[in-house]
Amino acid sequence: MAVLHGPNDLRIEERVTSAPLQDEVQIHIRATGLCGSDLHYYCHGKNGQFALQHPMCLGHESVGEIVAFGPSSAKSKQLKLQQRIAIEPGRxxxxxxxxxxxxxxxxxxxxFASSAKTAPHLHGTLQRFINWPTRLCHPLPDHVxxxxxxxxxxxxxxxxAFKRSRFVKGQSVLVIGAGAVGLLACAASKHFQACNTSAIDVSQNRLDLASSLGWCDSTYLNTNANQFADEKELVQHIKSTLEGIDQDGFDVVYECTGVPTCVRSAIHAAKPGGVVCMIGMGHPTMTLPMDAAALREVDIVGVFRYANMFPQAIELLSNSPVMASLHNGKPIVQAILSHKFPLSKADQAFETMKAGVSADGKGVIKAMVVDE
Ligand SMILES: [Zn+2]
Ligand SMILES: [Zn+2]
Structure with a gap:
């Protein structure tokens, strides 16, 4: 398993996995996507206010296959040996x-697996075998x-986020920040039939990717924000630049950066009666134009992980034309997976994420650690 001992100190260690207890199954982890929180732990030994109190295994975006059953999980009707499953990481x-x-x-x-919020910490999935409760194992269709x-x-x-923002078909969407989550928000907006999806980022490559996958209609490269007096002016400019946009603003804005200036822009970009949905959280305290929200009835809603969303997520990844149809011979959604590393080289995955770009010049969107 790949164990984090402190900042930039990730070690591959051999550990014996005990037999699964009661309602647990034992899973051979086949792939784990790395996310921003994993990178925070790797770089700083903490994520926000949650600091590592003992060595911990990172990773919580994972799939694997069942290799053993605990005493009571063997009776499970849904799960069988070799069953491929996605792991819901919060107990x-x-x-x-x-x-x-x-x-x-x-x-x-x-x-939550790989979070230092509770102690002792629950190990994440950057390991070969893990025991996990049956109820948090979601079976995958054979074809995904x-x-x-x-x-x-x-x-x-x-x-x-789509649930919290009460999104309905035909609404317009703005996504701020086209990293992995922002790109998935663009894709979801297409799946749920937004009338128009726009994306803003500081990277032209990411915006080009979103456009080329058919996940957004128009993009804005946000590299000249300091030319404008404030975010309100910036947003005026953005709206006038994007094609086919209601100048009143967007029905729903998904803010995926957590950067204060982006959150302020999000509020100005929402139309009267619209919603700003905060998916990214970077700063615990920030100054926001509350008049632009309150006096226009713009709702600001937060998102904390998810409840009961795994089955639908798996359904979309398996069957949505927006995500599962083939593009260059692979499911479209795999375009997000920019880098893959074997478990034995998990440290390289983190170093590449930290650099933001690999030696070949390719920008990191989502790095994945695989064990095949
Ligand atoms: Zn995460
Ligand atoms: Zn509870």
């Missing part, structure tokens, strides 16, 4: 009022490939 308590009411993402007793399916976790976040 909620199932007892509290949030769990009982279906909002288990807000469970106060949640133990493992690497596409490993995007179920970040896509679940996006689906939670």
């Amino acid at each position: 909620n308590c199932e007892q509290c009022s949030y769990c009982q009411s279906g909002k288990y993402n807000l469970c106060k007793n949640m133990r 490939d493992m690497h596409s399916a490993a995007l179920a976790e970040p896509l679940a976040v996006v689906l939670q």
